[in-house]
Amino acid sequence: QQLSVIDLYDKDIEDKSTVALEGSVKTIRGSKNISFIELNDGSCFRSAQVILKKDNPNFEEISKLPIASTITVEGEFVKTPDAQQPFEIHGQKVELVGHSNADYPLQKKKQTFEYLRTIAHLRPRTNTFYSVFRIRSLAAFAVHEYLQHNDFVYVNTPIITSSDAEGAGAMFRATTLDMNNLPKDEDGKVDNSKDFFKTVTNLTVSGQLQEEAFTMAFKNVYTFGPTFRAENSHTPRHASEFWMIEPDMAYTRLPGMMDCAEGLLKYVINYLLEHAKDELDFLDQNVEPGLLDKLRGTAGEEFARVTYTDAIKMLQESGEQFEIPVKWGMDLKSEHERYLCEEIYKRPTFLTDYPRDIKAFYMRDNDDGKTVAASDCLVPGIGEIVGGSEREEREDILDKKIHEFGLKPEEYAWYAELRKYGEIKHSGFGIGFERLVMYLTGMENIRDVIPYPREPGNAPF
Ligand code: 4AD
Ligand code: MG
Known part of the structure; x- marks a missing residue:
């Protein structure tokens, strides 16, 4: 059964049980034998740490993925009471399901709020x-x-x-009149009775x-x-x-x-x-x-x-x-x-x-x-x-x-x-x-x- 990251923190999940997740790669770091993937699915502020070892058949492909790629993870949920994070997931079946480009603008370094306003969609x-x-x-x-x-x-x-x-x-006018071709009355004034509501209307x-x-x-x-x-x-x-x-x-x-x-x-x-x-x-x-x-x-x-x-x-x-x-x-x-x-x-x-x-x-x-x-x-x-x-x-x-x-x-x-x-x-x-x-x-x-x-x-x- 597929879980959200928040379930891993909030639900009482049994140590060493198998869990399945789908989410975005927030960061990847590691060496040639092991990768640490921060997996984020938006369900909470925190991420889940996924560990992938060299013996995994997809190790090479996954370890090189650009940030914001989507992956599915099936693995062992392991409690880590002495570590900073309360658990980690030892990845078993880890697959790429959605690409992301390597020039993702939200790389780790801090961006100014002014710049981020120009990418309000990201x-x-x-x-x-x-x-x-x-x-x-x-x-x-x-x-x-x-x-x-x-x-x-x-x-x-x-x-x-x-x-x-x-x-x-x-106020902002709400109108269906054609601004380039406004209807006029006999005195040359704009004839608002020709507007959609037959009167002047505004946004509240x-x-x-x-x-x-x-x-x-x-x-x-x-x-x-x-x-x-x-x-x-x-x-x-x-x-x-x-x-x-x-x-x-x-x-x-x-x-x-x-x-x-x-x-x-x-x-x-x-x-x-x-x-x-x-x-x-x-x-x-x-x-x-x-x-x-x-x-x-x-x-x-x-x-x-x-x-x-x-x-x-x-x-x-x-x-x-x-x-x-x-x-x-x-x-x-x-x-x-x-x-x-x-x-x-x-x-x-x-x-x-x-x-x-x-x-x-x-x-x-x-x-x-x-x-x-x-x-x-x-x-x-x-x-x-x-x-x-x-x-x-x-x-x-x-x-x-x-x-x-x-x-x-x-x-x-x-x-x-x-x-x-x-x-x-x-x-x-x-x-x-x-x-x-x-x-x-x-x-x-x-x-x-x-x-x-x-x-x-x-x-x-
Ligand atoms: O003081 P305002 O203009 O009061 C009213 O509109 C009353 N009709 C409210 C009422 O008694 N029911 O606006 C109320 C609040 C302001 O204190 C301010 O916090 C916010 O609305 N506000 C704005 N926020 C963002 N951008 C603007 N241009 C704002 N103008 C007012
Ligand atoms: Mg006021």
Whole structure:
């Protein structure tokens, strides 16, 4: 019966029994009498060591194989309690079943992440990217598990939409119109009624607005899906296509929203500390020294909570020379966010009650007339990882803000109607999944935590 490499580690396999495997050659070393083959089948981070001796009929052929060749191995499973690896396989029947070329770009020596981005189709096979993408998968599972255990209902909001959830205009058009031959109306303007949906549509920037309709029905809901932003930001933490987790909770105020975000982040970290040991060890040793201590620390400590106004004072009084000076009313830049959580608090930090003018129209006005009940969570090394708020549930104030923010009321009529038929105080937030994976893996560039990154000027594959 054919086994996977992970079975050899996890199942209680009898010493000296015969096992069969199929996988890729990760490395081969040895001498003219013996070969040591690291066999990898992707089922776990680790490989199985196969030993092949000169008396084997295929010894010559197998020993010369290029890396990434596929072989089948039948052999004796031998426990090696004193060695670094807990077992080895003494190959008996070893056969080549799939060729690979000798110019395989992932030879043993370390390649830069920049170079590996140019071969995004091959990089999942490296130790680093294998670790990152397994952690990404486990983290997604943990997110669902945490929210489902806490009675959240998973809602799938549309990818193609006619409304701009953030009101920021950073949207990709979704159209079937021929750009070289656009239909025009009598005034010479593009006639969008000739488009597929007979109106202008875009790729979603956030599922929040459509999701809120479900908050009213199910109390606790979440989305977890791809979102798209046509921001021309060339930074290591902005992607044009990224995944977002958006929980939304009825009868919940800002402190409850922050408790949920904090609980979720800690749950995901604890889940990985338990289920991604090999991967986290590797990243701790090779990518971010201290990663494990950082994660254990985050899971065990209370996040800081401070108002935007107090944070501005602290930044101004810090004596630090920022590239962009700190002023009340400004949208904090990454240098300010990072100073707050890295130098002042040294842990994840919730910033609350931002100026209303720099935040989205749907955020609930505070009584001071200047701020909104919003909260972002900033984490060391990255900056903003969570953005959330109480939602403006008062019908009259929401209507006023839609006008004030220059949005078209007819496009938001259905959204305003959610208030018209029952004002419910509710709050929610969005976690950028890639930024979370960056934090979990120590990777410093968002392009290295999403399988196929999309960025301004670049969308290969
Ligand atoms: O702060 P944002 O824009 O908030 C929203 O979209 C709300 N609708 C969320 C909600 O309340 N339901 O985005 C939320 C998070 C940010 O904190 C950041 O982590 C991530 O999404 N994010 C990005 N990640 C990668 N690339 C980008 N261009 C991102 N823009 C936002
Ligand atoms: Mg934000």
